[in-house]
Amino acid sequence: MSSLTYDLTLAGLSVGSAAALTGIGLIVTYRATGVLNFAHGAIAMVCAYVLRQCVVEWGWPLWPAATVTLVVLAPTLGVVLERFVFRPLAILGGDPAQTLVASIGVFVLLVGGAALLWGQGARDDAPELVSADPWGQLAVVLVLAVGVGAVIRWTRFGRELRAVVDDRQLAVLGGIDADRVAAAGWAFGAFTAGLTGVLLAPYVRLDPYGLPLLVMEVVAVAVAARMRSLPVAVVVALGIGVAQSQLTRLHPSGWSEQLLQAVGANLFVVALLVASLVLPRIGTRDALPRTATARVPTPPGAWIVAVVLFLLPLGFAGSDLHTSVQVPALGVVLLSLVVVTGRGGQLSLGQAAYAGLGALFTALLAAGRFPGLPRLPELAALALAVVLVAPLGLLTGWPAISRQGLALALATFAVGVGVSRFVFAQPYATSGLPLDRPAGFDGDRAYYVLELALLAAALLATHALRRGRTGRALAAMRDHESGASAAGVQVPSLKLLAFVSGAALAALGGGMLGMGLRAFDPGAYDPVRGLLWFAAVVVLGADSTLGALAAAALLVGLDAGARGGVAAALIGVLAVLVGRFPGGPYEALRTAAGRLRLGRGATLTAMGVRVRARVRPVAGRAAYRPALAGVTAVSRGVVSEGRGAGGPTAGPARRSGTATGYSAAPTGADRAGDGPAGRQDRGPEAAPADRADDPATLPNSPRTPSLSVPEGAEAPPTATADGSRTSTPGTSIPATPNTRIAPTLPTASTTAPTLSARALHARYGGFTALDGVDLDVRPGQVTAVVGPNGAGKSTLFHCLAGTLRPARGEVRFGGRDITRLAAHARTRLGIARTFQQLAVFPSLTVAENVRVGAEQGRVVDPDAVERALRLFGLDGPVGALPAAGLPTGTLRRVELARALAGSPRVLLLDEPAAGLDDAEVAAMARVLKALAADGTALLVVEHDLDLVADLADVVHVMTAGRIVASGPATYVLETLGTLGTREAGA
Numbered sequence: 001m002s003s004l005t006y007d008l009t010l011a012g013l014s015v016g017s018a019a020a021l022t023g024i025g026l027i028v029t030y031r032a033t034g035v036l037n038f039a040h041g042a043i044a045m046v047c048a049y050v051l052r053q054c055v056v057e058w059g060w061p062l063w064p065a066a067t068v069t070l071v072v073l074a075p076t077l078g079v080v081l082e083r084f085v086f087r088p089l090a091i092l093g094g095d096p097a098q099t100l101v102a103s104i105g106v107f108v109l110l111v112g113g114a115a116l117l118w119g120q121g122a123r124d125d126a127p128e129l130v131s132a133d134p135w136g137q138l139a140v141v142l143v144l145a146v147g148v149g150a151v152i153r154w155t156r157f158g159r160e161l162r163a164v165v166d167d168r169q170l171a172v173l174g175g176i177d178a179d180r181v182a183a184a185g186w187a188f189g190a191f192t193a194g195l196t197g198v199l200l201a202p203y204v205r206l207d208p209y210g211l212p213l214l215v216m217e218v219v220a221v222a223v224a225a226r227m228r229s230l231p232v233a234v235v236v237a238l239g240i241g242v243a244q245s246q247l248t249r250l251h252p253s254g255w256s257e258q259l260l261q262a263v264g265a266n267l268f269v270v271a272l273l274v275a276s277l278v279l280p281r282i283g284t285r286d287a288l289p290r291t292a293t294a295r296v297p298t299p300p301g302a303w304i305v306a307v308v309l310f311l312l313p314l315g316f317a318g319s320d321l322h323t324s325v326q327v328p329a330l331g332v333v334l335l336s337l338v339v340v341t342g343r344g345g346q347l348s349l350g351q352a353a354y355a356g357l358g359a360l361f362t363a364l365l366a367a368g369r370f371p372g373l374p375r376l377p378e379l380a381a382l383a384l385a386v387v388l389v390a391p392l393g394l395l396t397g398w399p400a401i402s403r404q405g406l407a408l409a410l411a412t413f414a415v416g417v418g419v420s421r422f423v424f425a426q427p428y429a430t431s432g433l434p435l436d437r438p439a440g441f442d443g444d445r446a447y448y449v450l451e452l453a454l455l456a457a458a459l460l461a462t463h464a465l466r467r468g469r470t471g472r473a474l475a476a477m478r479d480h481e482s483g484a485s486a487a488g489v490q491v492p493s494l495k496l497l498a499f500v501s502g503a504a505l506a507a508l509g510g511g512m513l514g515m516g517l518r519a520f521d522p523g524a525y526d527p528v529r530g531l532l533w534f535a536a537v538v539v540l541g542a543d544s545t546l547g548a549l550a551a552a553a554l555l556v557g558l559d560a561g562a563r564g565g566v567a568a569a570l571i572g573v574l575a576v577l578v579g580r581f582p583g584g585p586y587e588a589l590r591t592a593a594g595r596l597r598l599g600r601g602a603t604l605t606a607m608g609v610r611v612r613a614r615v616r617p618v619a620g621r622a623a624y625r626p627a628l629a630g631v632t633a634v635s636r637g638v639v640s641e642g643r644g645a646g647g648p649t650a651g652p653a654r655r656s657g658t659a660t661g662y663s664a665a666p667t668g669a670d671r672a673g674d675g676p677a678g679r680q681d682r683g684p685e686a687a688p689a690d691r692a693d694d695p696a697t698l699p700n701s702p703r704t705p706s707l708s709v710p711e712g713a714e715a716p717p718t719a720t721a722d723g724s725r726t727s728t729p730g731t732s733i734p735a736t737p738n739t740r741i742a743p744t745l746p747t748a749s750t751t752a753p754t755l756s757a758r759a760l761h762a763r764y765g766g767f768t769a770l771d772g773v774d775l776d777v778r779p780g781q782v783t784a785v786v787g788p789n790g791a792g793k794s795t796l797f798h799c800l801a802g803t804l805r806p807a808r809g810e811v812r813f814g815g816r817d818i819t820r821l822a823a824h825a826r827t828r829l830g831i832a833r834t835f836q837q838l839a840v841f842p843s844l845t846v847a848e849n850v851r852v853g854a855e856q857g858r859v860v861d862p863d864a865v866e867r868a869l870r871l872f873g874l875d876g877p878v879g880a881l882p883a884a885g886l887p888t889g890t891l892r893r894v895e896l897a898r899a900l901a902g903s904p905r906v907l908l909l910d911e912p913a914a915g916l917d918d919a920e921v922a923a924m925a926r927v928l929k930a931l932a933a934d935g936t937a938l939l940v941v942e943h944d945l946d947l948v949a950d951l952a953d954v955v956h957v958m959t960a961g962r963i964v965a966s967g968p969a970t971y972v973l974e975t976l977g978t979l980g981t982r983e984a985g986a
């Protein structure tokens with residue numbers, strides 16, 4: 001090896017060792033607590049400053065100072081963070097997004113605190129702990145990695161650590177002291193951070209912003225190791241370090257030289273981009289913590305105060321106004337976060353990049369240096385810059401389509417860092433780009449007026465995005481992504497829209513900021529600022545435009561003093577506290593306000609019930625009386641209240657629903673007489689002539705109308721082992737395979753199926769959850785799927801709804817193959833669904849929830865909302881209540897009303913009775929029957945066999961991924977009951 005190669009390799013190993021240390025620390029903390037510690041770099045920076053303080057300022061000897069810093073201070077800092085910041089969050093449920101916000105808060109707090117204590121300038125006299133010789137560093141890293149690996153793998157503590165990470169609550173129930181494990185993880189993580197800081201500080205600029213960012217850039221190492229494997233992290237870190245070092249030898253000519261230099265200097269950033277955008281994701285749970293997006297009630301008059309405060313600087317003189325011009329500009333940047341994060345619920349740590357691009361493009365366009373474009377006047381340059389940056393929002397919008405939570409945070413952070421390093425840090429940008437203000441607005445006062453006009457325009461744009469159909473869809477996506485998709489919201493497009501609009505707003509604000517400062521300053525758009533802005537918006541109420549303006553004023557105002565960092569420190573404290581109280585300070589406020597509101601609402605609801613109970617018999621109609629009583633037909637769009645003129649008939653074997661719930665009394669109308677035209681009689685008592693089933697339409701028995709377990713089909717082992725798969729207490733579903741169940745199908749089966757599945761296979765890894773399922777869901781029928789836990793019912797449901805793609809087989813809707821169609825697209829075709837776990841949008845009112853379904857559904861019908869609300873007894877005051885905090889029974893109705901508001905042709909219901917009491921179940925059954933009578937095809941996956949008996953026309957019995965029996969409800973359930981009794985007797 002030549003001496004140059006050797007030297008470069010050694011230098012690379014030195015850098016790689018520091019990166020490996022960071023990787024080890026991040027992985028250990030993550031494994032012990034599930035937190036990706038964004039504050040790791042900030043802890044490194046604080047330790048480096050403390051060591052310098054001890055040695056340089058106080059004159060302590062190096063090694064005692066290092067011992068105090070690394071063995072006492074760093075672990076103590078880790079333990080304090082665990083005890084006072086992250087443990088309370090873990091106890092509250094360990095919402096990963098909340099811990100992410102808290103760790104960004106700690107980052108911002110430490111950075112701000114360091115700036116306050118030690119100033120913002122860079123120090124170049126950090127003491128050198130070990131010589132530049134990389135072997136010592138490498139040895140430290142390897143010993144640490146091997147030691148930690150051994151502890152995790154072979155010791156009791158390691159086992160406990162893995163248990164805590166897998167399931168903290170379960171581990172605690174198993175007698176493990178999760179707090180001790182987490183504290184140890186944090187102490188060790190902070191120690192490695194401190195070590196990284198003191199090792200790096202002598203060779204890089206020690207300043208409050210630069211060093212933390214440098215350390216966080218190597219997070220790629222941990223991500224590449226999937227936050228698990230220490231050896232992978234060490235090898236990747238050393239590999240990148242050496243490669244980066246060797247790249248400095250290459251000197252190609254032309255444009256590639258610049259590119260190579262940029263890549264060579266930032267190989268860890270390239271790795272971060274690859275790791276977060278290309279590699280499989282980590283930590284994909286959850287979008288934003290509820291607290292971050294909670295509606296903060298705007299106090300009355302707040303807008304008037306805000307307007308007055310924003311006009312106030314016009315009376316200022318000189319330097320005060322010079323500072324004030326930053327406020328509206330930053331306000332516009334922060335409004336971009338309101339759109340992306342507050343309303344759309346998407347974590348975005350890279351917003352500073354778009355702001356910077358806006359300023360850079362404006363400067364280049366105004367200077368005539370933008371490739372291919374002539375010199376433009378400043379305002380035109382700003383406008384064009386906004387237009388050019390907007391599509392770049394796809395840089396973070398695209399990853400957001402398939403990412404949530406931590407994975408999205410990392411991806412957006414990576415884009416922010418990438419733009420900062422590869423665009424802002426290049427010579428053309430750093431050599432000083434002047435940015436003039438528009439002609440006529442050169443003075444601070446005139447420019448401030450212009451800014452206020454632009455801010456007003458940005459507020460209007462933000463308002464438009466947060467209002468109306470788009471605003472509701474964004475809020476729905478934020479509150480419950482799959483629920484929004486099920487309501488027909490085009491989630492991927494909406495995410496792109498959020499990020500593109502966010503990028504445009506950020507670019508506008510960034511350009512304004514640049515003009516305010518009269519230059520493009522790359523430091524003003526540093527990724528660290530992106531974190532600070534994100535934290536500021538989140539703590540002041542992410543979905544609040546007023547909050548964004550307040551944050552802008554706070555950030556500029558507090559940092560206008562002699563010492564910067566006050567704003568960061570304050571925002572850091574608030575961000576750390578966001579999760580401390582039940583919901584953070586703003587949530588506490590909101591909850592208090594909400595309680596008042598909900599208190600009234602709850603009373604109203606209760607009153608509604610009372611009123612209904614008391615008034616109806618007399619008045620016959622009450623404000624709350626839902627249209628269920630006497631509903632005979634829900635003809636598409638028309639709820640008619642029958643007077644014995646029709647309704648879904650039920651055969652004699654059908655149970656009658658309990659006469660309680662939404663409606664005060666059963667009218668009997670839904671059971672008497674003929675149904676509306678076109679309605680099929682149901683039940684086995686149908687006339688024999690009606691049973692001339694078209695064999696082609698029968699899923700399970702192609703040639704014979706009799707239904708049985710398919711010939712030769714073996715009951716899966718779990719099904720026959722003991723026959724005791726009781727899915728509902730007291731109701732056993734035996735899976736004896738050769739049971740012939742029923743001679744006939746209900747007559748409705750002669751109609752062509754609306755939705756059908758053929759030979760569906762679905763797998764989770766190597767496990768087959770669906771093993772060749774055929775199913776038809778026909779109009780005018782309630783088709784039920786029953787079976788023991790784990791039978792595959794939900795999997796089948798997901799395949800039909802479009803949330804899971806089958807490995808093989810086909811799903812058809814009205815003859816069209818929809819196997820590969822996304823969930824929202826199926827909803828728009830007319831397949832609506834509800835969820836086993838409620839999927840309502842808590843921040844929207846009841847009526848808004850239903851409106852989302854109507855706006856995104858198959859048919860956009862202006863009356864659909866009112867009709868759906870009335871049908872489920874949600875009209876009146878309850879419609880104006882926020883969904884958050886309403887009782888389960890009400891929310892089930894909200895979900896159903898939302899599904900129906902889109903006028904679906906097929907309604908898929910996943911355990912619709914979950915969480916409902918008998919009266920509510922009975923009432924719901926009546927609506928569902930009415931819907932079926934009107935021609936809607938219903939599929940119900942349900943554990944409650946009483947409800948199935950009451951509701952269903954056709955029942956399919958599933959076990960172990962197969963349908964083992966199908967037939968008319970009465971026969972199937974009776975046979976199952978008999979078999980169950982026989983089995984029980986045996």
Ligand SMILES: Nc1ncnc2c1ncn2[C@@H]1O[C@H](COP(=O)(O)OP(=O)(O)OP(=O)(O)O)[C@@H](O)[C@H]1O
Pocket residue numbers: 764767769787788789790791792793794795796
């Ligand atoms: N995401 C997943 N990853 C791995 N296995 C899964 C997953 N979801 C379900 N399974 C497994 O697939 C099988 C079928 O699950 P599914 O939820 O469809 O059953 P189910 O009949 O709906 O049960 P339940 O009534 O309990 O909801 C079960 O063995 C379950 O453990």
